[in-house]
Structures are given as C-alpha cells and as structure tokens.
Amino acid sequence: MKSDLYSERMKEVRPSAIRELLKLGADPDVISFGGGYPDPNLFPTDQLSRVYAHVLKEQGKQALQYTISEGLPALREKLVKRMERVGVTCGLDNLFLLQGSQQGLDLVAKMLLNPGDVVITENPTFLGALVAFNAYQPNYASVSMDEDGMIMDELETVLKANPRAKIIYTVPTFQNPTGVTMSLARRKRLVALANQYDVIILEDDPYREIRYEGEPLPSIKSLDTEGRVIHLGSFSKILSPGMRLGWVIAEHELAEKLCLLKMAADTQNSTLNMYAANLFLERYDIDEHITRIQNVYRKKKQIMLDAFNTYLPKSVHYTNPQGGLFTWLTLPETVDTTKLMKEHVLPEANVAYVPGATFYPLHQEINHCRFNYSCMSEEKIVKGIAAFGQILQNYC
Numbered sequence: 380m381k382s383d384l385y386s387e388r389m390k391e392v393r394p395s396a397i398r399e400l401l402k403l404g405a406d407p408d409v410i411s412f413g414g415g416y417p418d419p420n421l422f423p424t425d426q427l428s429r430v431y432a433h434v435l436k437e438q439g440k441q442a443l444q445y446t447i448s449e450g451l452p453a454l455r456e457k458l459v460k461r462m463e464r465v466g467v468t469c470g471l472d473n474l475f476l477l478q479g480s481q482q483g484l485d486l487v488a489k490m491l492l493n494p495g496d497v498v499i500t501e502n503p504t505f506l507g508a509l510v511a512f513n514a515y516q517p518n519y520a521s522v523s524m525d526e527d528g529m530i531m532d533e534l535e536t537v538l539k540a541n542p543r544a545k546i547i548y549t550v551p552t553f554q555n556p557t558g559v560t561m562s563l564a565r566r567k568r569l570v571a572l573a574n575q576y577d578v579i580i581l582e583d584d585p586y587r588e589i590r591y592e593g594e595p596l597p598s599i600k601s602l603d604t605e606g607r608v609i610h611l612g613s614f615s616k617i618l619s620p621g622m623r624l625g626w627v628i629a630e631h632e633l634a635e636k637l638c639l640l641k642m643a644a645d646t647q648n649s650t651l652n653m654y655a656a657n658l659f660l661e662r663y664d665i666d667e668h669i670t671r672i673q674n675v676y677r678k679k680k681q682i683m684l685d686a687f688n689t690y691l692p693k694s695v696h697y698t699n700p701q702g703g704l705f706t707w708l709t710l711p712e713t714v715d716t717t718k719l720m721k722e723h724v725l726p727e728a729n730v731a732y733v734p735g736a737t738f739y740p741l742h743q744e745i746n747h748c749r750f751n752y753s754c755m756s757e758e759k760i761v762k763g764i765a766a767f768g769q770i771l772q773n774y775c
C-alpha cells in the first residue's frame with residue numbers, strides 16, 4: 380500500500396479505547412449502563428408494523444422510489460408545525476430530513492470548518508459530535524458547565540481568545556453525557572454572544588421532548604435573532620433510532636448549502652421510512668406515545684437515583700436530570716473510572732458504564748462516569764448499582 384494512501388483527515392479518525400471497553404459490556408451477563416439506547420420495549424412496534432404494511436400496500440410505488448434530497452414534503456410540513464408549537468418559526472425551505480441528527484453534525488462541520496478552525500464545546504460534550512467534527516481537523520476550545528449548563532462568562536473569555544472560532548456546539552437540554560439543561564438566561568446570553576462574536580450556534584436537541592419533570596424551556600433556535608442558530612432534531616428518542624430520521628432547521632442559505640452536502644453524501648433518507656413516519660404521525664398521537672416514554676424514564680431515573688443514594692459512598696456526586704437518558708457521576712479526584720471499570724467493576728461486579736474521560740475534547744478528567752437509566756429493567760438497575768456500590772466502598 381502507498382505510504383500516503385490515506386488523506387490527512389484520517390489522522391484524526393481513530394477508534395476510541397472506550398469502544399473496546401464497551402464491547403466487553405455487551406456480554407448479556409453484564410448489567411450495562413454504558414449504552415445510550417432508548418428502551419426498546421417502548422418502540423411502537425405494532426403501530427409501526429401496521430403503518431409499514433399500509434404504506435407498502437397502498438403507496439408502494441412512491442415509497443420504494445427515489446425522492447427529493449430534502450425529504451418527503453408531507454413529513455417536513457408536520458415537523459414545521461411541531462416546531463412552531465415550541466416557538467420555532469420556519470418554512471419548508473428551512474427544514475430538511477437527515478439520517479438522524481448525527482448526520483447533521485457531520486454536514487455542518489463539513490460546510491463550515493477548515494482545518495484549524497475552532498469549535499467551542501461544552502466540557503464535557505457528546506462524544507459522537509467530536510467523532511464527526513474530528514474528520515474536519517478543527518481545534519477545540521471548551522467551556523465549563525455547572526447545573527445551569529455552559530458558563531457564559533467563560534464562553535466570552537474563550538470567544539475573545541479564539542478569533543478562529545466558527546461554531547459553538549451545545550446540547551442544551553438533558554445534555555449527553557451530564558443530563559444538565561441550560562437555563563433560559565444562559566440561552567439568551569449565548570445567542571447574544573454568538574451575535575457579538577459572529578459565530579454559528581449548533582444546537583443539538585434530541586432529548587428536548589423527553590422531559591418528565593420541570594417546565595419546558597424555549598429552544599435556542601426560537602431565540603435566534605440573526606439566523607445563526609442551526610437546530611438539529613431527531614425521531615430517535617421519541618419514535619425509533621433504527622428508522623434513522625432526524626432533521627435540521629437553518630436559515631435559508633445555510634439550509635440550501637447543507638442540503639447540497641446531504642445530496643452528495645447519501646442522496647436522501649429512506650423514502651419508505653419517511654412515508655412510514657408520516658403515516659404514523661397521521662394515524663397516531665405521538666404526544667401520547669411520548670408521554671408513555673416520559674413516564675417510564677421518570678420512574679427509572681428515580682429508581683437509579685434512589686439506588687445511588689442507598690448503595691454509593693457519600694463522596695460520590697451525581698446529577699439529577701429532569702429528562703433525557705443520562706446521569707453523570709463525579710467520584711473523588713484520585714479515582715480513575717476507566718481503570719476502575721476495567722480492573723474491578725466489569726470483572727468483579729459485571730457492571731458497565733461509560734468512563735467520563737472520553738467526553739472531553741481537550742483535557743480529560745478521569746473521575747467521572749456516565750450512567751444510562753433508560754435501557755436496563757428496574758430490577759437490573761437496582762442490582763447493578765448495588766454491585767457497583769460494593770466495589771466503590773474500597774476506592775471512594
């Protein structure tokens with residue numbers, strides 16, 4: 380093979396050590412809090428099987444055909460209306476469908492980043508975003524968070540210090556990995572700072588509808604005054620991740636350019652899946668379905684936090700999310716959660732989580748971990764946390 384076979388960008392594309400560790404967690408005997416999957420028992424499989432059967436029988440010719448890259452207009456119209464309900468005013472020209480919001484992370488980075496441009500992220504941030512951005516060779520700057528999300532004074536300092544900043548990437552609602560939500564005051568300040576320093580905000584908001592406590596907050600896109608917020612939404616957590624349906628909302632010119640990239644990448648989303656999602660929304664009440672999801676996750680979150688309270692040493696702190704799928708644990712500073720999982724938690728307790736170090740774009744903090752509560756049964760949550768707590772007694 381040629382020594383220069385791979386492009387420069389492939390230097391930044393590498394498997395993470397965490398993937399290897401989580402493969403061990405896939406053993407059915409392991410109680411894994413590591414994945415980020417929704418509870419599969421909540422997928423509306425009966426309804427979807429009726430919907431797919433109907434689409435194939437009645438609209439098969441269109442549903443199995445190519446369609447436009449923006450995606451099925453009827454489905455986009457429904458999304459425009461749904462977004463209107465939460466204060467985002469957009470037209471069909473501003474919204475198109477993606478293969479999950481993950482595709483939006485890739486396309487936005489492809490559209491905006493030259494090597495060395497700066498992406499500002501929350502610290503910690505969503506690993507999948509770093510994986511998508513890395514291929515475009517950015518530099519990162521990160522901003523600390525507290526219980527109200529990204530700290531805006533620090534963001535301003537970072538913006539001043541980084542004239543090549545192009546994107547501020549945020550997961551403002553029930554963030555992956557911490558479960559933290561950005562307050563309204565900070566959302567407003569974020570928009571003001573982005574205007575002042577002329578950067579794009581990439582709002583990645585797949586968990587917004589999985590709120591089971593507290594009052595909803597306006598999306599950052601709804602506060603956008605200059606068309607500089609690109610919003611990503613997803614059906615993955617409210618319907619099914621396997622259908623690979625997400626969407627992007629952006630100002631017209633940005634949306635047009637993004638759609639050209641979408642066309643180059645994959646032509647379009649699956650026509651069949653778009654027809655099915657559209658008919659699902661026509662026939663069934665998705666809000667009722669989302670309420671069912673919220674009820675299950677509210678209970679599971681509480682079971683996990685109660686188990687933390689009962690079984691974990693008091694030196695361990697954790698977030699109390701009002702929605703989403705994750706809570707974030709902070710152990711004493713000397714405890715390396717990667718080593719702890721590999722050497723003790725997995726082999727001795729048969730429990731897996733995601734060590735926190737993987738979520739830091741720059742300087743890894745070793746003493747955190749992400750726990751998912753959506754996927755395991757209530758019994759396994761208690762059993763797994765009890766076993767994890769037993770191990771921690773020796774290290775915390």
Ligand SMILES: Cc1ncc(COP(=O)(O)O)c(C=O)c1O
Nearest residue numbers: 479480481505550555613615625
């Ligand atoms: C913050 C965040 N963004 C994007 C995604 C990707 O979701 P999807 O591509 O399934 O819409 C995820 C998935 O877990 C996520 O947590």
